[in-house]
Amino acid sequence: MPGIDECLLDVMRLPGARGAAVVDWTSGLALGTIGDSPNGDHEATAAETAEVARMAAEQPAFALSPYGQPDGADDEAGLPVEDVIVTTRTGYHVLRFVETAFDSSVFLHLWLDRAEGNLALARIRLGEMAERLVLA
Numbered sequence: 001m002p003g004i005d006e007c008l009l010d011v012m013r014l015p016g017a018r019g020a021a022v023v024d025w026t027s028g029l030a031l032g033t034i035g036d037s038p039n040g041d042h043e044a045t046a047a048e049t050a051e052v053a054r055m056a057a058e059q060p061a062f063a064l065s066p067y068g069q070p071d072g073a074d075d076e077a078g079l080p081v082e083d084v085i086v087t088t089r090t091g092y093h094v095l096r097f098v099e100t101a102f103d104s105s106v107f108l109h110l111w112l113d114r115a116e117g118n119l120a121l122a123r124i125r126l127g128e129m130a131e132r133l134v135l136a
Contacts, residue, residue, distance in 0.1 A: 081097060091117070
């Protein structure tokens with residue numbers, strides 16, 4: 001099972017990957033980074049993306065299924081949101097939440113070039129990586 005560094009190296013093998021990070025969304029701190037950062041500062045990017053992740057994860061509107069029941073009511077407790085995708089003119093920012101044994105306040109952030117990347121493939125691979133990621 002890969003740790004943060006191995007996971008980030010795998011993420012950067014995705015076509016069009018420009019940069020990536022593992023971020024704690026409660027503190028806004030980057031636990032690991034690789035590649036470029038959209039604004040040239042990985043720590044600032046981590047704090048900014050943590051705001052988006054926190055907003056999505058804590059909104060009741062995203063936690064309810066179309067039938068008014070909490071999404072995943074049959075499942076064990078977990079985050080109702082799997083990922084958040086922000087599209088810009090030149091790229092995609094994919095925030096993939098990582099389920100952990102403790103507080104599940106971590107996400108993978110991938111900055112993907114819009115012309116060279118494959119968003120569907122990136123979502124699938126990030127999901128696989130999030131399931132295998134070991135946080136010590």
